[in-house]
Every structure is written in C-alpha cells, then in structure tokens.
Amino acid sequence: DLAGNVIASTPPSGGVMIVDNTTPSAFTTGVVVVSGGEVQAGYWNGSNSGLTVSVPIADDASLTGGMVQVQGRAGNGSYAALGSAVTLSSVDLSQDKVITISPSQLAGHPDYGQEKVFTFRGVLTDLAGNKKDGSASSTTLTIDTIIPVDFTTGVVTAVGGEVQAGYWNGSNSGLTVSGPIADDASLTG
Numbered sequence: 399d400l401a402g403n404v405i406a407s408t409p410p411s412g413g414v415m416i417v418d419n420t421t422p423s424a425f426t427t428g429v430v431v432v433s434g435g436e437v438q439a440g441y442w443n444g445s446n447s448g449l450t451v452s453v454p455i456a457d458d459a460s461l462t463g464g465m466v467q468v469q470g471r472a473g474n475g476s477y478a479a480l481g482s483a484v485t486l487s488s489v490d491l492s493q494d495k496v497i498t499i500s501p502s503q504l505a506g507h508p509d510y511g512q513e514k515v516f517t518f519r520g521v522l523t524d525l526a527g528n529k530k531d532g533s534a535s536s537t538t539l540t541i542d543t544i545i546p547v548d549f550t551t552g553v554v555t556a557v558g559g560e561v562q563a564g565y566w567n568g569s570n571s572g573l574t575v576s577g578p579i580a581d582d583a584s585l586t587g
Contacts, residue, residue, distance in 0.1 A: 422461060422522040422530040427468075428452030428494055430518050430537035442504065442516070444543035449499040453520030453532065457492040460524040467521045468497045472509035472541075477519060477531075480504060514541045552577015 429452050435445025442449070451468045455461060464486050469477040481503040486495065497520075504510065516539045520532040553576050555561070559569025566573075 420460070421528045422458060422464075422524055423456045424530065424533070425454050425456065425520070425522070426533040427518060427520045427535040428454055430535050430539065432539065440538065440540060442539045442541050442543070444545055447501060449501070449504060451497050451499060451518050451520065451535065452494040453497060453522070455486060455490045455493060455495050455522070458524070459488075459491070460526060460528075461486050461491060461522065462488045463525040465523045466495055466497065467523070468499060468518060469521055470499075470504070470507055470516050470518050472507070472511070472514035472516055475509045478507055478509070480507060480518075483523070510541065512541055512544060515539070516541065 431450045431452075432442060432446050432448065433450075434447030436443060437446065453466050453468065455466070465483040466486055467483040468480050470480045471477045480499045481497070484495070484497060504516075507516075517534045518537070518539075519534045521529060522532065523529045555563075555574050555576075556566050556570040556572075557574055558571030560567060561570065
C-alpha cells in the first residue's frame with residue numbers, strides 16, 4: 399500500500415493460466431456433397447435428403463476441445479450458421495471433419511429460397527476461443543426444389559428404315575416425341 403506495507407499472497411490451487419492468442423491456421427473448406435434422391439451436380443433439389451461439408455482440421459493441439467461450425471450464404475449475403483457447432487477431439491486433428499447438414503437446417507437459413515446460389519465455409523474456434531473463418535468451398539449449390547408441372551407425353555413415333563405404327567424394329571434409327579412443353583424456366587438448360 400502507500401505506507402509501504404507488504405503482504406505476500408498465496409496462489410490459489412490450479413492457478414495456472416495458459417495464454418493463447420493465436421488464431422487457428424488459414425484453411426479452405428472442402429467438398430460439399432449432396433446425397434439421396436436424384437443427385438445433380440451443383441444443385442439441391444426436392445428429392446435430396448443429405449448434405450455434408452468437409453472441413454480440414456490442422457495438426458494443432460489447441461483445436462482439441464475447440465469447435466467447428468459450418469456456415470452458408472446465398473449470393474453475396476451474410477454467412478449464417480447451418481446446424482450446431484461440433485466439438486473437436488484429438489482424433490480429428492490432421493484430417494477432414496465431415497459435418498452433416500440436415501435439409502431443415504439448410505432450409506432454415508434466413509436467405510434460403512428458390513434459385514439462390516449457396517456458398518459454404520467452415521469456422522474453427524480453438525479451446526481458448528480464437529476463431530478463424532475458412533475460405534469458401536469451391537462447391538456451390540443452387541436451390542431448386544420445385545417439381546415441374548404435370549404434363550402428358552405427346553405422340554411417340556419411330557423414324558428411319560421400315561416404320562410400322564406402334565412398333566420399333568431393327569431398321570429404325572430413332573424416335574420423335576411431339577407434344578406440349580410446359581412454360582417452366584427450370585426445364586431449360
């Protein structure tokens with residue numbers, strides 16, 4: 399104190415403090431894989447039921463007990479969490495951590511909607527709370543869950559060679575189909 403009185407304190411038991419103010423290493427989020435139903439590269443459609451995102455985990459002991467979170471964004475919008483953060487263990491180090499995103503978690507994104515192009519990234523937080531946003535995965539998904547309108551197939555006719563109505567024979571070289579096509583932009587391309 400100001401008068402010069404000194405008292406020595408006794409450290410509390412377990413009074414060790416680890417200082418860690420280093421963020422995890424930079425990384426790029428890995429592949430995004432769609433499964434279930436009719437899988438079409440680059441799309442999330444109404445028949446899909448599974449989505450996984452791979453996040454590379456460095457050989458960094460400070461990540462043990464830390465967390466990994468997958469985030470998504472539509473277009474140039476803001477990133478938002480997709481599902482809950484997952485706790486990392488020592489067995490996750492030096493490999494990709496595959497995170498599962500449910501259809502409802504994807505649909506729960508605040509910017510989810512038809513024809514939106516989604517980008518995905520991982521976010522790592524070490525045990526001390528240091529956070530690193532990963533670069534986005536090179537895989538993007540366009541949302542298109544609207545099923546085309548019902549239609550009736552028109553007339554199917556064999557062409558080439560000896561054409562017999564209602565039959566395909568060895569001399570035919572192709573088929574023609576005529577009939578109405580719905581005015582649905584998702585059918586183009």
